[in-house]
Amino acid sequence: xxxxxxxxxxxxPAQEDLVAYFAGAIxxxxxxxxMLAANDPSILQDIxxxxxxxxxNGFCRHVEMVADxxxxxxxxxxxxxxxxxxxxxxxxxxxxxxxxxxxxxxQCYYRDPRVLAALELEARPAYPKGxxxxxxxxxxxxxxxxxxxxxxxxxE
Amino acid sequence: MSQQPxxxxxxxxGASGAAAAWNLVDxxxxxxxLEQGDWMNPLNYPSTGLDWEARSxxxxxxxxxxxxxxxxxxxxxxxxxxxxxxxxxxxxxxxxYNGHFPRFHPSDFRVKTLDxxxxxxxxxxxxxxxxxxxxxxxxxxxxxxxxxANPPHADPNVLLPPLPLGKSAGAxxxxxxxxxxxxxxxxxxxATQEHDGRAACINLGACLSGCAQGAKASTDITYWPHxxxxxxxxxxxxxxxxxxxxxxxxANGVWYYDExxxxxxxxxxxxxxxxxxxxxxxxxxxxxxTRFPDGLANSSGLVGKNLMFHPYAMIxxxxxxxLDGNHGPGACIWSQEFYETDLQRxxxxxxxxxxNRGMGPAATAMLGLAHGRLPWGTDYHKHYAGLHQRITxxxxxxxDLPERHNTVTLDPNLVDSHGIPAPKIDYTLSxxxxxxxxxxVARASEALRAGGATDVMSEAPLAVGGWHLMGTAxxxxxxxxxxxxxxxxxxxxxxxxxxxxxxxxxxxxxxxxRTIQALALYITDxxxxxxxxxxx
Numbered sequence: 001x002x003x004x005x006x007x008x009x010x011x012x013p014a015q016e017d018l019v020a021y022f023a024g025a026i027x028x029x030x031x032x033x034x035m036l037a038a039n040d041p042s043i044l045q046d047i048x049x050x051x052x053x054x055x056x057n058g059f060c061r062h063v064e065m066v067a068d069x070x071x072x073x074x075x076x077x078x079x080x081x082x083x084x085x086x087x088x089x090x091x092x093x094x095x096x097x098x099x100x101x102x103x104x105x106x107q108c109y110y111r112d113p114r115v116l117a118a119l120e121l122e123a124r125p126a127y128p129k130g131x132x133x134x135x136x137x138x139x140x141x142x143x144x145x146x147x148x149x150x151x152x153x154x155x156e
Numbered sequence: 157m158s159q160q161p162x163x164x165x166x167x168x169x170g171a172s173g174a175a176a177a178w179n180l181v182d183x184x185x186x187x188x189x190l191e192q193g194d195w196m197n198p199l200n201y202p203s204t205g206l207d208w209e210a211r212s213x214x215x216x217x218x219x220x221x222x223x224x225x226x227x228x229x230x231x232x233x234x235x236x237x238x239x240x241x242x243x244x245x246x247x248x249x250x251x252x253y254n255g256h257f258p259r260f261h262p263s264d265f266r267v268k269t270l271d272x273x274x275x276x277x278x279x280x281x282x283x284x285x286x287x288x289x290x291x292x293x294x295x296x297x298x299x300x301x302x303x304x305a306n307p308p309h310a311d312p313n314v315l316l317p318p319l320p321l322g323k324s325a326g327a328x329x330x331x332x333x334x335x336x337x338x339x340x341x342x343x344x345x346x347a348t349q350e351h352d353g354r355a356a357c358i359n360l361g362a363c364l365s366g367c368a369q370g371a372k373a374s375t376d377i378t379y380w381p382h383x384x385x386x387x388x389x390x391x392x393x394x395x396x397x398x399x400x401x402x403x404x405x406x407a408n409g410v411w412y413y414d415e416x417x418x419x420x421x422x423x424x425x426x427x428x429x430x431x432x433x434x435x436x437x438x439x440x441x442x443x444x445x446t447r448f449p450d451g452l453a454n455s456s457g458l459v460g461k462n463l464m465f466h467p468y469a470m471i472x473x474x475x476x477x478x479l480d481g482n483h484g485p486g487a488c489i490w491s492q493e494f495y496e497t498d499l500q501r502x503x504x505x506x507x508x509x510x511x512n513r514g515m516g517p518a519a520t521a522m523l524g525l526a527h528g529r530l531p532w533g534t535d536y537h538k539h540y541a542g543l544h545q546r547i548t549x550x551x552x553x554x555x556d557l558p559e560r561h562n563t564v565t566l567d568p569n570l571v572d573s574h575g576i577p578a579p580k581i582d583y584t585l586s587x588x589x590x591x592x593x594x595x596x597v598a599r600a601s602e603a604l605r606a607g608g609a610t611d612v613m614s615e616a617p618l619a620v621g622g623w624h625l626m627g628t629a630x631x632x633x634x635x636x637x638x639x640x641x642x643x644x645x646x647x648x649x650x651x652x653x654x655x656x657x658x659x660x661x662x663x664x665x666x667x668x669x670r671t672i673q674a675l676a677l678y679i680t681d682x683x684x685x686x687x688x689x690x691x692x
Contacts (some may be wrong), residue, residue: 030537043630050210091532102525107210110518116206119517119544121481126203127368130358130481136321140329147304152263152270152282152496 005026010053015060018075019051020044022063023105025087034118038109046108058097066090160635162188162389165410165423165424167396167439169193170248171669172655172676173430174375175291177390178383179680183687187388187423190412192395193227193245196376199428201366209363209518212365218252219620220244222448227393227570229579230435233622236583238465240434242624246392247376249432249623254608255372256510256667257297258488259288263496264664267557271497271504274557277661280677285310287681294382295673296351299343304487305456305492317348319357321595324513324548325480325488331607337493337599342510344487345373345669352378361482361516374487394420397576398443399452399652406691407652413574419539426651426683426690430676433463433625433658437564438579440629453629458639460565462558462627463581464663471600471615472523472549473609474542481545482516494599495665503553503591507665509600513677514548523547527613545672549604552596553620554589555665558627585617593617624668626660642683644679650691655679 011019024039036043066089067075071082078086091097109115113123163185166173176187190434202208202216218241220228231240243251262281267274289310298319301312309315318341321329332339349356357371370377384390393415400421402408409423429436437460443452451459491509515523524530524543529541569582593616601612632638635647640659646652657668683690
């Protein structure tokens with residue numbers, strides 16, 4: 001269940017397919033490490049809830065532009081090898097539309113409780129319980145304590 | 157809401173405005189502070205939710221352009237390799253600062269004498285020392301006495317216990333020990349035990365997006381409660397457009413927009429600017445008159461000139477073992493091994509290393525992706541595992557020298573939500589700063605590897621690192637070469653004072669907040685001592 005009603009939908013089905021493809025292409029599932037893919041339905045919904053229309057449209061426009069450069073056709077018509085080539089192009093791109101999209105995917109992925117649990121992180125807000133930090137080994141500081149003052153003295 | 161004239165009008169409720177208001181309260185004058193932002197609610201800070209990293213990059217971003225809140229004003233910083241960071245609200249930049257809290261060194265006030273560059277300050281370290289001490293008492297400063305790189309604290313008994321080293325600072329300290337280089341627990345504006353009604357730090361690890369615990373000393377919870385209890389009035393959502401000048405050449409008040417967007421005039425006998433090194437020149441340049449056609453108090457032509465940042469180098473090491481992740485305050489230890497000039501390094505002046513502990517899972521991924529350590533696709537998780545909670549490092553805070561061509565001016569097109577011209581930044585990184593950044597990256601990389609790091613990533617200058625805004629209304633004895641005198645009063649307007657970072661003559665190689673606040677206390681102390689002849 002999500003809190004978006006149908007009339008709020010800011011992307012069309014083709015854009016949704018494209019976003020799902022690339023979320024999974026950036027962060028795929030890994031059974032060995034028990035990690036979800038970023039196009040897991042719940043994470044994908046978070047991505048759509050988080051990304052504003054400009055971000056989705058900008059990314060999709062950029063992908064279609066690159067698809068056109070690679071194969072002269074829309075992304076949906078690319079074969080697997082062409083999609084892979086396009087993915088590598090995006091991975092090495094500094095285009096703002098791509099960087100924004102990647103940032104949204106990453107933000108949404110690493111706040112999913114299942115992802116945090118798989119990383120052995122507590123799936124809870126930091127506040128109010130806080131965290132423990134290992135006790136300090138102040139013996140490390142002994143060599144520095146032996147140094148005489150070395151800040152520059154100034155006649156005032 | 158009263159519009160009755162006030163004795164003292166302070167513009168800005170951040171680090172310096174809060175200290176100034178608090179220090180003037182015992183004069184029993186009527187004091188009013190106008191702040192364009194809101195009071196903060198710590199329960200809204202990002203660390204209260206799982207989405208804390210996303211929110212810290214959005215509505216709690218250090219960039220006013222990215223936040224884009226109604227309380228923010230836009231900044232055109234396209235012609236600068238370093239973008240502006242600030243926060244507009246009660247507490248100002250201290251809401252989002254790291255709490256890293258070093259002092260200037262005595263040499264920082266004498267760079268012309270010592271190194272033949274820039275200018276000496278008209279005041280010295282000894283002048284500010286007692287005000288550092290007062291500020292430390294109000295703020296609550298964690299630290300450890302005995303640092304050989306710094307003058308002794310005026311009152312080491314007020315120090316709270318130092319922040320924990322944890323695994324991260326332990327790894328870095330090991331590296332610096334191997335190189336024989338200085339490091340020391342940072343002075344930090346973070347309560348490590350209960351202080352002045354504030355709870356102790358519980359290692360939330362999100363200092364840079366507001367401290368929900370109230371352990372970090374933002375001035376909304378340090379100076380302001382005391383000042384307000386003693387009678388200072390603080391009005392929020394009040395954006396000052398310009399300072400008004402009377403026929404006698406004195407400031408007679410300000411024009412501002414209130415929370416409803418209504419234009420108001422507030423009369424005042426004294427006006428104090430506390431709006432940082434970008435906001436202050438913006439306001440002065442927007443306050444044109446027949447007497448000051450180029451901006452108020454600008455007969456020297458230096459309002460908005462000599463903008464200084466601290467160019468930052470960010471250096472992160474990847475270690476083979478798990479460290480602290482984002483747990484614990486970022487501030488932990490510093491090194492000032494390379495603080496003073498050594499010409500064999502190829503540049504003048506120096507820098508402080510501020511160690512920053514670790515980062516959260518999303519920031520880890522973004523760093524890895526940006527530096528080519530995380531491939532998209534099949535191998536993503538394998539490489540991520542090698543970074544997860546294994547990164548720590550530091551930033552180098554490099555002293556920036558004043559150059560007239562680095563400026564804050566008024567953008568001819570960009571305006572804020574009230575139609576007030578917005579600031580434009582023109583800034584060029586100097587050759588000296590470039591050399592210093594490169595040197596800092598090289599030495600930090602050596603130390604990290606000596607501590608066990610197997611990989612090092614760096615960025616210099618840090619593009620988002622325009623936290624420290626200084627020099628644009630500089631202090632000096634000569635009215636032809638400075639905007640304010642040696643106690644913060646405008647040379648041109650005898651009831652106009654500036655207490656923020658814009659009065660810095662040089663930047664030193666340390667975070668400036670502690671010195672900004674000491675200066676605000678010093679200047680307001682000078683005002684109190686001269687009340688009978690303040691305008692002579």
